[in-house]
Amino acid sequence: MKPLVLGLTGSIGMGKSTTASMFADLGIPVWDADEAVHRIYGAGGPAGGPISTLTGGVVTKDGAVDRAALRVAIAEDPGLLKRIETIVHPLVAADRAAFLEANGDAEIVVLDIPLLFETGGAAAMDRVAVVSTDADTQRRRVLERPGMDEATFERLLSRQVPDAEKRARADFVIPTDDLDTARAAVKELVERLRAERMRDA
Template sequence: MSIIVGLTGGIGSGKTTVAKLFEKHGIPIYIADERARAIMDQPDVVQAVQQIFTTSVITEQGTLDRSKIKQLVFDAKDQLNKLNQIVHPRVKEDFDQWLIEHKEAPIVMKESAILFENGLEKNCDVVVLVIAPEEVRIERVMNRDGVSKEQVMKIINNQMKDEEKLRRSQYIIENNNKKSLESDIISIIRDINLKNHLI
């Protein structure tokens, strides 16, 4: 069985950058958001999601209008829960299948922004948390998504606070643009290997 490492962090923390560096060092990465997007393009999922909403959320191409769905569920917890009930079990099945495909790898990594929020850390052997100063995170998201500071703050305030995530994580990576992440990643991989007698 592979050691499953959960990788998480708030919006703008730089999880994707960190994930790519782990991948560079030979660790297969499962990006939950990307896989969820692909699953949401499946015709049966499109129809199931449409049932949640009274207004159409399907584009002319027959795919889901993600930006419209995001707006509709942002302040509607009930609809968000229904959406999660459709998507999350399928992502879990997809991850289980992916694990089988990567069973030869000593360590695999699951990257998810909502690892703790969805209780996914229970299925991980260890968790790596990526953190960054709030002003750095805000600037990154504003530049990346072309949104206002207020919009970014609304998302940050809706996510679990870093203090709580820090308490529940075994490894912390500070991604503040000022230092190389590579040495942190190498030492984390080495430590996981040592603790699990993989080297």
């Protein structure tokens, strides 16, 4: 029987990474889309060679993609982003497939994907959970990050599906107002999914 695949998502500052670690603490295998991109862009990763053929000066001697230099190159040539995506998206999908295969005997797996709704990935999940807190808490958390300002926060927020819509579209909402609340919600959700999986077996 295949694992139940839970997509975990949430807007910036909602506490998704912290919540993902709570699933891992309960023994649930977690795949992190951001970590996968870092691996793919990292030294010896599969993205370096193909990207270096598209644009010069963004790949270091050890084969890592310099993401700051890549952002500059994309700003100078907006069409470059689409070409980069045709390289990176299949590599991310392959990384995710390898994770699912390696954890094929698990009861539940979590796919931690920040832009799950934005990229249309929710349809491929068995269930979707959204992490959420109030807008004031979200803003405070984000603005406490090094180098973050109001303009950057608003720009990032504008690219994401609104929190209210995410909550409406999700199967579960995990409140992240504080750690204890989130931890209790994750524990309850895991127990519920395990029972659901047993029922469907």
